[in-house]
Amino acid sequence: MINSNEYSSRRNKILDKLENNSLLILFAGQARKKSGDASFPFDINRNFYYLTGIEQENSVLLLVKCDGEIGEYLFIDEKNEKIEKWTGIKMTVEEAREISGIETVLMRSTFEGKIEAAFSNNMSHFGQIDQVYLDLEKELKIDECVSTVHYAEELKKKCQTKIIDVNEMILKERMVKSPAEIDCIREAIETTDLGIRNALRVMKQGRYEYNLRNAFEYSIMEEYGTTLAFDTIIASGKNGVILHYPEAKDMLNDGELVLFDLGAAKSHYSADISRTFPINGKFSDLQKKIYEIVLECNKATINFIRPGITLVELNDFAKNFLAEECFAKGLISSKEEITRVYYHSVSHHLGLDTHDGTDRSSALVAGNVITCEPGLYFAEYNIGIRIEDDVLVTENGREVLSKNIIKEVSDIEKLLRFRNE
Ligand SMILES: [Mn+2]
Known part of the structure; x- marks a missing residue:
């Protein structure tokens, strides 16, 4: 078993290597659709897993290295009793915190807002952001029809920011x-x-x-x-x-x-x-x-x-x-x-x-x-x-x-x- 201290120190090593005024966004991914309402078994993105120990699909890791703040955020799906009756129990905020060692665990539904706020001059408490690191190696699926590559293009357009592929940096650590x-x-x-x-x-x-x-x-x-x-x-x-x-x-x-x-x-x-x-x-x-x-x-x-x-x-x-x-x-x-x-x-x-x-x-x-x-x-x-x-x-x-x-x-x-x- 890998403990939360180890995940923490892996993130610190990566944070050290990021340029100042950066965000790093890593997606856990989503199961690919198979046929009808069936999906392929979900397999966690390994770079996300390496830095968090979290295996729950749809989760997101956000690392911030800006003058204003150095921080770690984990976003997980909200618990939903009705859906859980069909597809299994989602992890609680406490569980996610314990596994990953990340203090700030937020709901996945707030992720997009957090990124938008980060780029809006008057709302950001991060300070200036010059680049965003993303894992662009594969067509990692974020949502039904959205891969990380699509996401990178959107973000570049919307926020006028530079995108850097972080894949090799994490693979080297691994x-x-x-x-x-x-x-x-x-x-x-x-x-x-x-x-x-x-x-x-x-x-x-x-x-x-x-x-x-x-x-x-x-x-x-x-x-x-x-x-x-x-x-x-x-x-x-x-x-x-x-x-x-x-x-x-x-x-x-x-x-x-x-x-x-x-x-x-x-x-x-x-x-x-x-x-x-x-x-x-x-x-x-x-x-x-x-x-x-x-x-x-x-x-x-x-x-x-x-x-x-x-x-x-x-x-x-x-x-x-x-x-x-x-x-x-x-x-x-x-x-x-x-x-x-x-x-x-x-x-x-x-x-x-x-x-x-x-x-x-x-x-x-x-x-x-x-x-x-x-x-x-x-x-x-x-x-x-x-x-x-x-x-x-x-x-x-x-x-x-x-x-x-x-x-x-x-x-x-x-x-x-x-x-x-
Ligand atoms: Mn072999």
């Missing part, structure tokens, strides 16, 4: 994780491990990819407060070479591999784990040969992770490793051919988003959490292998957060043999 955030990721990884083990219990030739997916997702949902970090990938045989294979509809065949790429999330902090298993419990010689190249690459690349290294350097390291090994073992006819069988990048940051804000050219620092996920994909053999761990960058090197999740050939074969007995 790249360095606090101990409390790392604990959430650890918990998400532990639950993911449990889910993988439960999926392996039902893995058997003749069953289907969706049986494994369902077993994994059921385990995740059974843990209170845990959700799926992203759409579960269970790709057997020829499907293993499709990086984000979406369907999970095929039968598991004797003698083939199955690739898992999946993760649970705790308080929106994601785990992102890939493992590859032999469906009948034993790797064939060729599968083992390729698996061990990927595994050795996974370990060597993990050992290369340390402060100062960039993700670009990490990927070059992994790609060279795979090229050398595949060439030496006769799997490709030249090192250049590696791009045919390895076609993604080895790492991304992990956090409130599974692919967390990532500046690939900036050097790693202690507190970053990244994935390490080399893979090899030989369509001609129906072999797709990826081994992905989640790694914390420390002062002296790294800590593999997912070190307990099974990946050695002998451990996998042993576990699966017990299952078959």
